[in-house]
Amino acid sequence: MPHRAAVRESDVKPLRLLFTAAVLAAAAGAAFWYYGRPEAVSVIRPERGSAAEIVFASGVVEPRNWAKVTSLVRERIVEVCNCEGARVAKGDVLARLDASEAEATLTELRARQKLAVDERDRLTLLVERNVTSVTALERARAEVSQVEALIAGQTARLENYELRAPGDGLILRQDAEVGEIAEPGNVLFWVGRPHPRIVIAEVNEEDIPRVEAGQRVLIRSDAFPRSELEATVDSITPKGDPVTRTYRVRLALPEDTPLMIGMSVDANIVTRVVEDALLVPALVLDGDTLFIVEDDVARRRTVETGIRGTERIEILSGIDAGAQIISPYPVGLEDGARVSVESR
Incomplete structure (x- = not known):
């Protein structure tokens, strides 16, 4: 039988320790390299x-010159011009309200006036003949004056049943339809000139001291995302709103601006520029x-x-x-x- 050399456990143990030390040394070196590397x-x-200091504001495009037309009485609309987008002159009728009840009242007052005048004239003749007292005649004259004042007031009120253009311009928007009830204060027509246009913006009160007329304004609109739009600070309302803590600032737009009336925009008002x-x-x-x-x-x-x-x-x-x-x-x-x- 072939001879096999016997390996003693005392000889293997140092080899295992040497191998373990080598592994630990390698791991320590790897850890040092990993954690110590730059x-x-x-x-x-x-x-x-260039650095620009800006004040942010949001606003709405509006015509510089325009007016809102509202009703002063609550009554049904019986006629409208259907002239949205059309040009009108000052005094043109835009809508008529149902005035039948008001006209009936005026008719009644005129009949009362006729009776009062007839009574006054009758008493005048009697006074001339010394048949009645002057006091009765004075009462009749007062009645005539009173009725005439009522007629004048009712005639003036009848004018409120016709809504007229407050000035020359364009019907920018019409919100009146035949059959609807015109409520006092509700805007039925917007009348104005389409040009020039401005942006009515709101600026926070902590920023308003830095805003001045003539400053350059960069405008951003979702309707024209790729366009570089500009404006100029035109004026600042002297009194702010204590509730919203903002001041109204008007931004003048160039004549060729593509922004349309009613569009919302974001405005960056350039208050200071540092070059280089x-x-x-x-x-x-x-x-x-x-x-x-x-x-x-x-x-x-x-x-x-x-x-x-x-x-x-x-x-x-x-x-x-x-x-x-x-x-x-x-x-x-x-x-x-x-x-x-x-x-x-």
Whole structure:
């Protein structure tokens, strides 16, 4: 039989210990490499450009000159012009209301007037003949005056049953239909001139001190998403609304504006512009701090900011134009950590 060498347990144990130590050493080296390796970051450099400080407002496009036509009495509409979009002159009848009851009242007053005049004339003759007293005649004359005043008032009220154009212009909108009840205060017609047009915007009270007439305004409209629309601050209402805490601002639109009456818009009023400003993307900042890379080490810097936009922010001090800024802001990165810059 072939001879087999016997392996003693005392000889195997040192080999196992050596193998285990080698494995642990390799794992420790891998862990050291993994956790000690520099963190990869992307960097950008500041840019030079124009920084604009803006005040946001929302508003509606309206004609500069226009008026609302409402009824002063509650009555049924019996006739409308159906002239929406048409031009009208001042005084043109736009709608008529049912005036039958008011006309009946006027007819009754005129009959009463005739009786009062006849009685006055009869008493006048009797006074001339000394048949009756002057007091009776004075009462008759007062009755005539009273009825005449009632007739004048009723005649004036009858004018309210015809709705007329308050001025020359275009019927911008008609909300009156035959058979409907005209309620006092409800607008039935909008009459005005389609040009020039303005935006009536609302500005928060904390922003209004920065708004002045003549400032440039950038307009955004969902109806024209690819168009660069502009306006100019025209005027500011002196008294604000204490409930909404806003002030009304009128923005003058150019004559060739594509914006239509009634459209809602967003307005950015440019209150200040800084040329050749040092600008960084807003996403590199956390408040007033950012990270830069110096000699492959991340350094936290506190900067002084100026105009803050939604996308870019002006840097006044704290970094120079050549700084390598980590982008986006590295949440969780320690000041002084080793980093490696990724090529972009």
